[in-house]
Amino acid sequence: MSHCRRCPRLVAWREEVARTKRAAFADETYWGRPVPGFGPADAALLIVGLAPAAHGANRTGRMFTGDRSGDVLYQALYDIGLASRPTATAADDGLTLYGVRITAPVHCAPPANKPTPQERDNCRPWLVDELRLLAPTLRGAVVLGTFGWQAVLPAFAAAGWHVPRPRPAFGHGARTTLRGEPGALDLFGCFHVSQRNTFTGRLTPAMLREVLSDAATAAGLPVRPKRPR
Numbered sequence: 071m072s073h074c075r076r077c078p079r080l081v082a083w084r085e086e087v088a089r090t091k092r093a094a095f096a097d098e099t100y101w102g103r104p105v106p107g108f109g110p111a112d113a114a115l116l117i118v119g120l121a122p123a124a125h126g127a128n129r130t131g132r133m134f135t136g137d138r139s140g141d142v143l144y145q146a147l148y149d150i151g152l153a154s155r156p157t158a159t160a161a162d163d164g165l166t167l168y169g170v171r172i173t174a175p176v177h178c179a180p181p182a183n184k185p186t187p188q189e190r191d192n193c194r195p196w197l198v199d200e201l202r203l204l205a206p207t208l209r210g211a212v213v214l215g216t217f218g219w220q221a222v223l224p225a226f227a228a229a230g231w232h233v234p235r236p237r238p239a240f241g242h243g244a245r246t247t248l249r250g251e252p253g254a255l256d257l258f259g260c261f262h263v264s265q266r267n268t269f270t271g272r273l274t275p276a277m278l279r280e281v282l283s284d285a286a287t288a289a290g291l292p293v294r295p296k297r298p299r
Contacts, residue, residue, distance in 0.1 A: 076192045080189055083181045105177050106133075106177070108134075115171070115209070115210045116211040117143070118173055119263075121179060122178065127140075145275065147282065151292065152170050175194065175225070197225040209254070209289040210286070215260075219259055234246065243259065243280075263278065
């Protein structure tokens with residue numbers, strides 16, 4: 071995956087960002103390639119985002135690492151006992167996830183954080199393969215945002231789960247159960263942890279912790295809440 075060049079626009083953008091860099095990271099070597107999923111290969115819970123951030127995962131090489139969206143997500147996972155630390159700054163910072171894996175339907179940073187439908191479709195085989203590898207243990211998923219929700223449903227179908235017709239609609243707190251040969255899986259919707267949502271209060275830390283806790287419980291993971299900040 072890390073050498074994929076299927077989407078010319080995304081290849082050009084991720085590499086341009088890696089060359090020009092942001093002033094604050096001028097001394098760093100950017101990853102500048104497709105970003106793989108992060109977390110154990112036998113995870114019970116999957117978190118699905120949108121795509122790597124230009125100066126976050128595209129810089130560090132790890133999902134939701136090195137940007138403010140990741141700060142919100144990993145703090146919430148830490149607060150409920152599913153991450154070893156509340157921050158994610160670099161791929162070698164020692165962060166460990168417990169029973170949780172994080173991925174995205176698009177693995178390269180897109181301009182303006184907006185992948186095209188064709189780029190989403192080009193990247194779908196990677197997501198389907200990841201779902202198939204996780205299938206023996208995967209029992210829950212949290213999808214962050216409408217784009218991820220629309221992208222992940224056909225991927226689940228291709229990986230062996232039955233997706234109801236009409237397809238379930240996205241919403242914060244939406245929940246549906248997918249069944250199929252891999253077993254039952256509870257799918258949850260959650261507003262994306264973007265700065266727009268978190269800065270405006272559309273998504274609060276408490277809202278995020280609630281969805282993650284419900285999904286973890288459904289997936290059979292122990293939730294051990296810490297005192298929130």
